[in-house]
Amino acid sequence: MKKLINDPLKVADELIDGLVEAYDGDCVKVGTRSIIKKEIPEGKVALLIGGGAGHEPIYHGLVGTNMADGAACGDIFAAPPPDIVLEATSAISRGNGVLYLYGNYAGDVMNFDIGAELSEEEGIEVKTVLITDDVCSAPPESKEERRGIAGLVLIVKMVSAASQSVETLDELERIAKLTVLQTRSVGVSMSPGSIPATGKPTFEIDEGLIGLGMGIHGEPGVSEIPMTTADDLTPQMLDLIFKDFTDDSDVDDLKEGDEILLFVNSLGATTMMECLICLRKAKEYLNKRGVRVYDTIVGPLVTCQEMSGISFSITKLNDELKRYWDVPCESVCYTKL
Amino acid sequence: MKKLINDPLKVADELIDGLVEAYDGDCVKVGTRSIIKKEIPEGKVALLIGGGAGHEPIYHGLVGTNMADGAACGDIFAAPPPDIVLEATSAISRGNGVLYLYGNYAGDVMNFDIGAELSEEEGIEVKTVLITDDVCSAPPESKEERRGIAGLVLIVKMVSAASQSVETLDELERIAKLTVLQTRSVGVSMSPGSIPATGKPTFEIDEGLIGLGMGIHGEPGVSEIPMTTADDLTPQMLDLIFKDFTDDSDVDDLKEGDEILLFVNSLGATTMMECLICLRKAKEYLNKRGVRVYDTIVGPLVTCQEMSGISFSITKLNDELKRYWDVPCESVCYTKL
Amino acid sequence: MAKESLDVSESLEMVKLVARKIIESEPILTDADRNLGDGDHGIGMQRGMTAVLEKLESDSFADIKSIFNAAGMAMMSSMGGASGALFGTLFRSGAKALDGKLAFDSSSLSDFLVAANEGVQARGGASPGDKTMIDALDPAANESLQSKELPINEALGAVASAAESGRDQSKDMVATMGRAKTLGEKSVGHPDAGACSIAIIFRAMAEFANN
Amino acid sequence: MAKESLDVSESLEMVKLVARKIIESEPILTDADRNLGDGDHGIGMQRGMTAVLEKLESDSFADIKSIFNAAGMAMMSSMGGASGALFGTLFRSGAKALDGKLAFDSSSLSDFLVAANEGVQARGGASPGDKTMIDALDPAANESLQSKELPINEALGAVASAAESGRDQSKDMVATMGRAKTLGEKSVGHPDAGACSIAIIFRAMAEFANN
Numbered sequence A, B: 001m002k003k004l005i006n007d008p009l010k011v012a013d014e015l016i017d018g019l020v021e022a023y024d025g026d027c028v029k030v031g032t033r034s035i036i037k038k039e040i041p042e043g044k045v046a047l048l049i050g051g052g053a054g055h056e057p058i059y060h061g062l063v064g065t066n067m068a069d070g071a072a073c074g075d076i077f078a079a080p081p082p083d084i085v086l087e088a089t090s091a092i093s094r095g096n097g098v099l100y101l102y103g104n105y106a107g108d109v110m111n112f113d114i115g116a117e118l119s120e121e122e123g124i125e126v127k128t129v130l131i132t133d134d135v136c137s138a139p140p141e142s143k144e145e146r147r148g149i150a151g152l153v154l155i156v157k158m159v160s161a162a163s164q165s166v167e168t169l170d171e172l173e174r175i176a177k178l179t180v181l182q183t184r185s186v187g188v189s190m191s192p193g194s195i196p197a198t199g200k201p202t203f204e205i206d207e208g209l210i211g212l213g214m215g216i217h218g219e220p221g222v223s224e225i226p227m228t229t230a231d232d233l234t235p236q237m238l239d240l241i242f243k244d245f246t247d248d249s250d251v252d253d254l255k256e257g258d259e260i261l262l263f264v265n266s267l268g269a270t271t272m273m274e275c276l277i278c279l280r281k282a283k284e285y286l287n288k289r290g291v292r293v294y295d296t297i298v299g300p301l302v303t304c305q306e307m308s309g310i311s312f313s314i315t316k317l318n319d320e321l322k323r324y325w326d327v328p329c330e331s332v333c334y335t336k337l
Numbered sequence C, D: 001m002a003k004e005s006l007d008v009s010e011s012l013e014m015v016k017l018v019a020r021k022i023i024e025s026e027p028i029l030t031d032a033d034r035n036l037g038d039g040d041h042g043i044g045m046q047r048g049m050t051a052v053l054e055k056l057e058s059d060s061f062a063d064i065k066s067i068f069n070a071a072g073m074a075m076m077s078s079m080g081g082a083s084g085a086l087f088g089t090l091f092r093s094g095a096k097a098l099d100g101k102l103a104f105d106s107s108s109l110s111d112f113l114v115a116a117n118e119g120v121q122a123r124g125g126a127s128p129g130d131k132t133m134i135d136a137l138d139p140a141a142n143e144s145l146q147s148k149e150l151p152i153n154e155a156l157g158a159v160a161s162a163a164e165s166g167r168d169q170s171k172d173m174v175a176t177m178g179r180a181k182t183l184g185e186k187s188v189g190h191p192d193a194g195a196c197s198i199a200i201i202f203r204a205m206a207e208f209a210n211n
């Protein structure tokens, strides 16, 4: 495999520098490896996202106009160290608290937690909401243990919009929790990505199988199932999301008349063509159930190098969430008029 | 290789259906396989783009708000047949002429020309401007023979913006020609994509080589060069663009103080990480020459299935083109606030 | 056994055989286009000829012209790509020369080929030597002029051989049109994909007429 | 030959050897994490230990504590990921137990390990049996309590063996923490990557003290 890089151990630093350039001046790099918005108003409740690199255009591509205030970036597939979290926190804090919003992985939780401790020592109030949208990674009873996968794009978009107008950190925390609660994803992986530093694939899988519920780093999923067609797989995956809304007593069922956001994500090597073919089937499925798609996103936004696979994410909207969704935004990862 | 599709011979039709769904009602399908905007004002000079499928999110993803009025879509890597061109033309015509704007490939030219003949028989005035941004595909003296590659995104964006306000087809033709003239691209390919129907790769290339100037369908380029680093390749590619502006007597040199648009495109499998690493080097190169990047786009927008490779496109701006660039737009392929 | 001409229903069967032979040859045509182009010629021709078969099987035809014209229309509107326009044009231009004909004889074959050759050259702008389908079509058209007095089965055999040797000669040519153009000298050594299709088309016709 | 303790400069060299051994073992650790996690443990540890080497080579150290603390800080701020926080915590928590110490003897080793074990369990929330680095660290800490009276080279040898057998036992465990959790029963058969690192670390220390 040919990768167009330089020193394989420096890819994370170099890609961050490139990302800052992609912002054409709207965002800047601070400290070791954080990207923050150039202009953050005094008194704003700040929003910090982040995670490991190698999943571009997330996470750090979600900073921008009406998007997150900053992102703390780790090395490839590695949570950002506490120092970087602290640097980012200090740079975006405007005296009204900082919300940390990131995917629920042990490494991220530990590093962000230490970063939060260090930030609090500097007098910055920090709260944390974990993104846990991957329904395959734990049953509804222990959904707080779930991983964060592609649903984060929908979640970060809405929480970012809310953060422009909320008055308190508590209020933003409430909104973030609500958004996470109403957002669920199911993914499959078909072939592995590789770690630039080693060139090695992150996992192995038979040519005839796909990993249902596999994580975006190649973490194991619920089961390996035979490779199948787009029209066969799509309903199976959506069934799991619908079932999860039903099984989880903290949320209402997804039912006729509901409005949702739909996000079809490619893990990288899966083409837009495939995503669109699956989207076509997903819409048919949703139409049949009378669930209305308020807005659709599709594309390779949450990737894992040249891994192939796809995920569906659904947010069940209410009037409040719809208001946040409607806010225009601009970032390298996602822009909305 | 695992592709998440259904009948391999139906991918083009199914992806178009999916694309229409991605527009959430702003665009609709007409005829066999065209996508058009739902609302096109009476008297508007209409803009039709198009080409073969399999390069998603272009071409048909470039229809939308302040983007193209319609796209005529062919099968995988095949220009749309004349009937489809005619259907799209009739559907978007509002009595003030239709501009065809598409990549210069023999197949496209022949089919769109026949489509234009059929449209003119129905009383619709048609003009054509070909996209010819690939500097590697012919010398400047015969630049009208060049292929159209990724620069089409910049070109379609600006011509679409202009089409919202021009009064005549001639005026839009003038603007399109100007935009094409000022837009130049250089691409490399590293590994092939495949044709869904056959599963076969579109070309072969040694593990240690990359194809400089290779077309987005795997058409041969100027030369095969040894695989190298991002920092070595990026300046080589930009040199070719700079040299072309110098060698072509129809345009001024790219020089200190100039403002440009910069687009770093992935052909599909090349990761955003790689694009960003190259972007970082490109910005360094441009800064050194005092050329200012007015706006940057980066991502897999002009793809060829799972082909890997990258291209740089540059538009040299003047006040007029800048005005068209500044217009906000929304489409599946590209959105700008 | 000499056969002076084919009637309408024989001509219909002949074009159906052409379609089936091309559909069968998809892998050969795909490989030819992979060498010099984008690898889709086989699939495109297959798609076109599938549409031709469908059209020919569902409609009825009063004369030879309408058979070839229907085939050309089916290709033109189902294929797209360079060969959709060109092979569509080939059959449609050729058909125009057969006004009112109820028998397909060697003289009609020649009229068909000359008109087809002109039509394709006008549409695509290629000339003999550019390494395109013209390099099989043009020799076939020339041969047909020499074979006007022969029985149709013999004329078709001669035309098919001319197309085949044109295809073979295209191997040594440097491409100056189409996707292979940028290859320059490196295009030498492979036959043109469109020329391969032409050879298959006329060989199938000859085979039909000789059985 | 029995050695009662290591002085500051010997301890410094010992930690440098640890760093070099881990760097060398990148492929083993990478493979271990590919089986059960995301395949980056080897690279992460390599990155961390490269930072440790740099730090230890450029600074001077007045006592044992500051060596381990510097190593922990270097890992914590260069690695990220679960192991950056955990291995950083290991060295920093362990260092805290060595206030003012100028010699690293078996009793210090035990104090270090007990504090490190506590620190890592508190930070990560894992317990023995969860199939994590704890399953090598906890047996090592327990062993160190039994070896307080031994010369440091012997105590380190015993601790390293305990860590290694803990690593081996982790093979049979079902993961209940970290990325491997979702594998459930399928996680059986592979050792935990972090446990592999622990075993390498203490084997390197023992090797140093025995040369």
Ligand SMILES: Nc1ncnc2c1ncn2[C@@H]1O[C@H](COP(=O)(O)OP(=O)(O)O)[C@@H](O)[C@H]1O
Binding pocket: B077, B078, B079, B106, B107, B108, C033, C037, C038, C039, C040, C041, C042, C044, C045, C081, C082, C083, C084, C086, C120, C124, C125, C126, C131, C132, C133, C134, C177, C178, C179, C192, C193, C194, C195
């Ligand atoms: N201008 C032209 N004139 C005649 N034949 C052409 C021309 N351009 C292409 N061809 C023929 O078309 C063939 C390629 O067809 P196909 O692969 O279906 O189209 P595309 O190039 O659009 O992929 C070539 O092998 C060549 O014979």
Ligand SMILES: Nc1ncnc2c1ncn2[C@@H]1O[C@H](COP(=O)(O)OP(=O)(O)O)[C@@H](O)[C@H]1O
Binding pocket: A077, A078, A079, A106, A107, A108, D033, D037, D038, D039, D040, D041, D042, D044, D045, D081, D082, D083, D084, D086, D120, D124, D125, D126, D131, D132, D133, D134, D177, D178, D179, D192, D193, D194, D195
């Ligand atoms: N909560 C935890 N407690 C103790 N050790 C853990 C915990 N989570 C992960 N680990 C250890 O970390 C190792 C993985 O480290 P590494 O691959 O660097 O981190 P990441 O999981 O972030 O990719 C595991 O093999 C395990 O030993």
Ligand SMILES: [Mg+2]
Binding pocket: A052, A076, A077, A078, A079, A107, D038, D040, D081, D082
């Ligand atoms: Mg990791």
Ligand SMILES: [Mg+2]
Binding pocket: B052, B076, B077, B078, B079, B107, C038, C040, C081, C082
């Ligand atoms: Mg083609």
Ligand SMILES: [Mg+2]
Binding pocket: C033, C037, C038, C039, C040, C041
């Ligand atoms: Mg072709």
Ligand SMILES: [Mg+2]
Binding pocket: D033, D037, D038, D039, D040, D041
């Ligand atoms: Mg790991």
